[in-house]
Amino acid sequence: MKDKRRGRHTVQFSSPPYIVSTYTIAGPLEGQGPLRDHFDAISKDGMYEQKSFEKAEAKMMEDAVNEVLRKTANLPEYIDYFVASDLLDQIVISSTTASRFPIPFIGMYSACTATALCSSIAAMLIDGGYASKVVVATSSHNSTAERQFRYPVEYGMQRPPYSQWTATGATAALVADSGEGPRITSCTLGCVIETGIKDPYDMGGAMAPAALDTIVQHFEDTSRDPDYYDLIITGDLGEFGHELLKELAQSQMNLKFPNNLSDCGMLLYNKDQGVDSGASGCVCSALVLFSKIYKELCKGAISKVLLVATGALHSPTSCHQGESIPSIAHAIAIER
Amino acid sequence: MPQDKPLNTSRVKLTQKQYQQLVSERQPKVPVLKRALRAFVSGGLICTFGQFLLETYMDVFGMTRDLASSATTATIILIGGLLTGLGYFDKIAAFAGAGVAVPVTGFANSMVSSAMEYKREGLIYGIGSHLFGLAGSVIVYGVVTAFVVGLIVSLVS
Numbered sequence: 330m331k332d333k334r335r336g337r338h339t340v341q342f343s344s345p346p347y348i349v350s351t352y353t354i355a356g357p358l359e360g361q362g363p364l365r366d367h368f369d370a371i372s373k374d375g376m377y378e379q380k381s382f383e384k385a386e387a388k389m390m391e392d393a394v395n396e397v398l399r400k401t402a403n404l405p406e407y408i409d410y411f412v413a414s415d416l417l418d419q420i421v422i423s424s425t426t427a428s429r430f431p432i433p434f435i436g437m438y439s440a441c442t443a444t445a446l447c448s449s450i451a452a453m454l455i456d457g458g459y460a461s462k463v464v465v466a467t468s469s470h471n472s473t474a475e476r477q478f479r480y481p482v483e484y485g486m487q488r489p490p491y492s493q494w495t496a497t498g499a500t501a502a503l504v505a506d507s508g509e510g511p512r513i514t515s516c517t518l519g520c521v522i523e524t525g526i527k528d529p530y531d532m533g534g535a536m537a538p539a540a541l542d543t544i545v546q547h548f549e550d551t552s553r554d555p556d557y558y559d560l561i562i563t564g565d566l567g568e569f570g571h572e573l574l575k576e577l578a579q580s581q582m583n584l585k586f587p588n589n590l591s592d593c594g595m596l597l598y599n600k601d602q603g604v605d606s607g608a609s610g611c612v613c614s615a616l617v618l619f620s621k622i623y624k625e626l627c628k629g630a631i632s633k634v635l636l637v638a639t640g641a642l643h644s645p646t647s648c649h650q651g652e653s654i655p656s657i658a659h660a661i662a663i664e665r
Numbered sequence: 666m667p668q669d670k671p672l673n674t675s676r677v678k679l680t681q682k683q684y685q686q687l688v689s690e691r692q693p694k695v696p697v698l699k700r701a702l703r704a705f706v707s708g709g710l711i712c713t714f715g716q717f718l719l720e721t722y723m724d725v726f727g728m729t730r731d732l733a734s735s736a737t738t739a740t741i742i743l744i745g746g747l748l749t750g751l752g753y754f755d756k757i758a759a760f761a762g763a764g765v766a767v768p769v770t771g772f773a774n775s776m777v778s779s780a781m782e783y784k785r786e787g788l789i790y791g792i793g794s795h796l797f798g799l800a801g802s803v804i805v806y807g808v809v810t811a812f813v814v815g816l817i818v819s820l821v822s
Contacts, residue, residue, distance in 0.1 A: 380785070381785045383785075476782055480778075480799070481778040481779050481781065481782035481799075482755070482778070482781075482782060483749050483750075483752065483754060483755050483774070483777070483778035483781055483782070484755065484774060484775060484778040484779075484799065485749075485754045485755045485757065485758020485759070485765060485766065485771070485774050485778075486755075486758055486759075486762075486766070487700060487758070487759060487762040488759075489693075489695050490693040490694070490695060490696070491692050491693050520673075520674070521673075522672060522673055522674050523670075523672070523673055523681070524672060524681060524684055524685070524688075525670070525681030525682070525684070525685055526684075526685060526688065531688065531692065534688040534692065538672055538674055538676070538677045538684065539674075541674075541676055541677065542674040542676050542677075545676050569691070569692065569693060572691065573687075573688065573691055576691070577677060581676060581677050581678060581679075582676055603759075606693070653681075
């Protein structure tokens with residue numbers, strides 16, 4: 330068993346599982362952004378022809394799963410596990426979606442690290458020999474998340490310039506022990522970091538040290554350098570968090586990235602879309618990874634990617650009670 | 666004062682306070698002056714419009730000042746509520762900020778947006794219990810302030 334572990338926190342898969350297929354559904358604002366041509370589907374509005382935003386989000390996730398099954402000619406009966414995560418209380422979107430499929434369900438809450446954590450667990454299940462096909466899915470919705478974590482959708486207020494915009498959409502991917510596609514070669518799961526930051530609008534500031542911790546841990550465990558990867562992409566630090574991470578890496582660890590460090594939160598929207606520091610939400614990193622980056626990996630335009638998904642693990646109650654925001658980052662290496 | 670702790674990662678050799686200090690130095694600053702100016706102008710416009718309504722109700726409809734003042738407030742609440750329902754208020758507020766939040770338009774917006782948000786949860790557990798979710802603070806501290814001021818006035822005079 331132990332021969333798959335590298336260093337303290339990294340798992341190196343002996344038969345790296347394949348990401349056989351992905352499906353991405355983007356919300357309306359995301360569908361106007363720079364990645365619009367890379368998404369499989371774009372919802373024309375936030376309601377997605379449903380009666381509530383919550384139903385819309387669940388329907389998006391359900392459609393994404395169905396499309397991945399259809400694209401790969403799989404029936405739900407062929408899938409061993411459905412691993413999903415979202416932002417809403419008790420991960421009800423994932424559970425609702427899971428109720429539509431006769432697949433054993435593993436639901437997880439890990440805030441916006443969803444893609445990395447679900448994919449890590451899927452890869453561990455497969456490489457461990459416990460499953461051969463796993464569907465991973467995640468979603469977030471601006472209107473459901475804003476309501477839960479902040480204010481009603483139509484409530485008028487000004488956001489600070491370092492705030493981020495919760496992305497709308499859903500993605501699903503099929504991870505399997507055979508097939509074609511880029512492979513998940515290793516994963517580094519992170520520890521929870523406390524910075525004492527309490528401002529729920531400053532997630533970049535709260536999460537940057539967690540991202541650095543996981544990145545450095547990954548390099549130490551695998552004896553790799555930043556230039557091993559064509560792309561090291563953090564989940565949703567936003568512009569402010571991204572700058573902070575670069576500064577911390579330089580000043581604290583003397584770590585320089587050879588122009589290959591990016592952030593999904595900075596790639597999802599154009600500057601003029603009024604999203605301040607960038608995107609956030611479970612689906613932020615998923616929409617970027619499973620659309621443009623996945624296609625580039627398949628084509629061979631890039632061959633080694635490290636996704637470092639970041640998550641702010643606060644709850645609305647903990648924030649109102651003045652507690653600081655626990656932060657985490659999980660990394661997965663995807664190579665072709 | 667809570668005591669200062671180092672971050673629980675050996676990769677960042679800063680205490681929580683030192684890190685928060687760094688973050689607040691690097692953080693993009695809220696453009697306070699710009700936002701205050703916008704709030705001043707837009708809030709002023711709303712109040713001028715309110716004054717226009719008040720005079721109109723008094724002069725054209727022959728209302729007393731008290732009655733016209735209530736009618737003006739009701740009209741502005743109606744407009745604020747309508748703009749919220751039609752989805753324009755949040756966009757205006759993103760520009761005007763306190764300019765629309767401080768006048769009674771902000772009160773209307775907080776109630777209508779809550780009502781819209783919680784409609785799906787039904788009349789009792791949804792709208793009924795959440796309607797004053799944001800506006801409740803205004804009412805509670807409005808009443809408390811009125812009581813305290815009233816008490817002081819009655820003691821002084």
